[in-house]
Amino acid sequence: MAGVLALALAACAEMNVVACAGMAGVLALALAACAEMNKEMGEEALLYDRLGGKEAIVAVVDDFVANVAADDRINGFFANTDIAHLKAMLVDQVCEASGGPCVYTGKDMKSAHAGMQITEEQFNAMGEDMLKTLQTFQVPERETNEVMTLLGSMQGDIIGQ
Ligand code: HEM
Numbered sequence: 624m625a626g627v628l629a630l631a632l633a634a635c636a637e638m639n640v641v642a643c644a645g646m647a648g649v650l651a652l653a654l655a656a657c658a659e660m661n662k663e664m665g666e667e668a669l670l671y672d673r674l675g676g677k678e679a680i681v682a683v684v685d686d687f688v689a690n691v692a693a694d695d696r697i698n699g700f701f702a703n704t705d706i707a708h709l710k711a712m713l714v715d716q717v718c719e720a721s722g723g724p725c726v727y728t729g730k731d732m733k734s735a736h737a738g739m740q741i742t743e744e745q746f747n748a749m750g751e752d753m754l755k756t757l758q759t760f761q762v763p764e765r766e767t768n769e770v771m772t773l774l775g776s777m778q779g780d781i782i783g784q
Contacts, residue, residue, distance in 0.1 A: 669722035684713045690752035732780035
């Protein structure tokens with residue numbers, strides 16, 4: 624399919640405007656078909672959808688925050704935190720980052736953790752709490768890895784701030 628599209632684009636460059644516009648319509652259809660094919664082949668499914676959408680993310684965040692609250696290594700940080708707000712922010716963040724329709728409106732990770740001096744050990748403790756949650760929900764290995772990679776990518780903005 625990609626080869627056909629490349630050829631069509633090359634042909635388009637040789638045409639006048641009207642013919643090219645017609646070609647663009649055909650290309651749009653071809654691209655839509657392409658997306659559908661990928662979907663059927665399971666290549667393009669968003670992490671958001673593979674996790675089970677918003678409802679599943681809310682359940683995951685609930686369980687994760689309960690794990691953190693029970694984790695003596697890090698729960699002291701949250702003594703004065705508005706937990707309902709934190710959960711809402713985490714849901715929006717994971718939902719948006721996994722390709723879902725949410726918009727995260729919270730602080731950026733550097734500002735959110737400024738002055739906390741979080742260590743790598745504490746960051747890893749939270750990672751373990753998330754892993755425990757993903758195992759509880761029997762999230763498959765591929766999606767577990769993607770969620771953990773997502774969290775890991777924020778490490779530099781969270782520790783030592
Ligand atoms: C990848 C890992 C993490 C993510 C994605 C994350 C995400 C967030 C988010 C979205 C907020 C809310 C920001 C806002 O209110 O606008 C937040 C706040 C907070 N985070 Fe993290 N965080 C992570 C790691 C950690 C770690 C390791 C700790 C401590 C051990 C921590 C402690 C806190 C605390 C105490 C707050 C609340 C501050 C307040 O009460 O306003 N976070 N975090």
